[in-house]
Amino acid sequence: DAKTTQPxxxxxxxxxxxxxxxxxxxxxxxxxxxxxRQLPSQGPEYVIHGLTSNVNNRMASLAIAEDRKSSTLxxxxxxxxxxxVYYCILRGQHTGTASKLTxxxxxxxxxxx
Amino acid sequence: xxxxxxxxxxxIKTRGQxxxxxxxxxxxxxxxxxYQQALGQGPQFIFQYYEEEERQRxxxxxxxxxxxxxxxxxxxxVNALLLGDSALYLCASSPTRQSYEQYFxxxxxxxxx
Numbered sequence: 001d002a003k004t005t006q007p008x009x010x011x012x013x014x015x016x017x018x019x020x021x022x023x024x025x026x027x028x029x030x031x032x033x034x035x036x037r038q039l040p041s042q043g044p045e046y047v048i049h050g051l052t053s054n055v056n057n058r059m060a061s062l063a064i065a066e067d068r069k070s071s072t073l074x075x076x077x078x079x080x081x082x083x084x085v086y087y088c089i090l091r092g093q094h095t096g097t098a099s100k101l102t103x104x105x106x107x108x109x110x111x112x113x
Numbered sequence: 114x115x116x117x118x119x120x121x122x123x124x125i126k127t128r129g130q131x132x133x134x135x136x137x138x139x140x141x142x143x144x145x146x147x148y149q150q151a152l153g154q155g156p157q158f159i160f161q162y163y164e165e166e167e168r169q170r171x172x173x174x175x176x177x178x179x180x181x182x183x184x185x186x187x188x189x190x191v192n193a194l195l196l197g198d199s200a201l202y203l204c205a206s207s208p209t210r211q212s213y214e215q216y217f218x219x220x221x222x223x224x225x226x
Contacts, residue, residue, distance in 0.1 A: 032213070043117070043203050043217030044156065087155060100146065100169055101205075101215060103155030 004088045009108045012078045020073040020107055022088030027068050032091045035062065035073045036101070037084040044087065044103075047073065083111045115140065117218035119204050125224045126194050134189045134221045138206030145187040146215065147179060148203040156203055162187055163209070191223075199225045 005023040012018040024033065035047040048055055048062045050071075055062040061074040075082055087106040091099055118137045126132050138145050144163045148156035158171035162181035176192045185206075191198055201222050205215040 034213075041219075043205070043220050045217065046214040049213055085155075100158040100161060100171065101148075101156070102158065103148075105153075105155050 004090060004104055006086075006088055006104060006107045008105070009110065011110045011112065012075075014079060014111055014113050015077050018075040018078045018082070018109065018111075020075075020086050020088075020109065021070065022072070023070045024088070024090055025069045027090055028092075030092060033062065033064060033068075033071050034089040034091055034101070035060070036087045036089060036103075037082075038087070038106070039081075039084045047086070049091075078109075078111045080111050080113075083109055085109070117204055117206050117216050119202075119218040119221050121221060122219070123222045123224075125226060127226055128194055128196060130194050131190065131192045132194060132223060134191075134202050134204075134223070136187045136189070136204030136206075136218060138185050138187070138204075139216050142206035142208050142216070143185050144207045144209055145181060145185065146205045146207075147187070147189045148205065148217075149173070150201040150203060150220070152200070159189070194225045196225050199223060 032049050032051050034049040036044040037047050038044040048057055048060050050062045063072045085106040085108050087103050089101050117139050120135045146161040147159040150156040159173050160167050161169040165181045178190045181187045201220040203220045204218045207215045
């Protein structure tokens with residue numbers, strides 16, 4: 001599995017935008033970039049994913065570099081409820097059954113008032 | 114619609130004992146994956162079940178085994194427990210034909226003494 005690199009921790013003020021970076025220099029052409037987050041005392045939850053183009057959904061935006069060697073998860077207005085560990089994950093091309101997720105240690109996001 | 118449910122919530126076992134953890138997938142999902150999350154680490158993939166068969170397996174010894182039932186629920190069994198098996202065990206389900214997202218349960222916290 002291709003490896004991702006994320007900062008161990010980041011801090012943000014509430015209602016400010018947050019940019020969470022992820023480096024994946026060995027990404028292959030068919031790897032999708034997925035983001036999950038894990039709130040305290042909960043299982044991980046899906047945030048967003050993309051292949052080449054930038055993606056937006058109700059939770060966040062995903063900006064993918066043109067060479068696909070890095071990406072950034074963008075929370076437009078952080079709230080206290082966004083405090084979590086954010087995982088950047090590469091997944092091979094989708095098959096008929098869900099493929100495994102390979103988690104790293106993620107970025108712990110702290111949000112303060 | 115209930116999400117992924119797991120039982121029990123917490124469990125304390127002694128070294129050498131055996132344990133069974135249970136998971137009910139989200140309604141409409143037929144693929145179940147199990148993950149182990151040690152304290153301060155990201156989840157690690159154990160194995161995945163689909164159509165009552167193990168389809169993928171991570172780097173875990175044979176002491177870890179599982180089963181999937183016709184109603185898609187699943188069990189994780191761990192034999193000859195070691196202190197190092199203490200962790201949060203997470204179950205995730207996904208629909209076969211829309212496999213980009215996995216839905217995680219809250220996990221079972223296993224403590225081995």
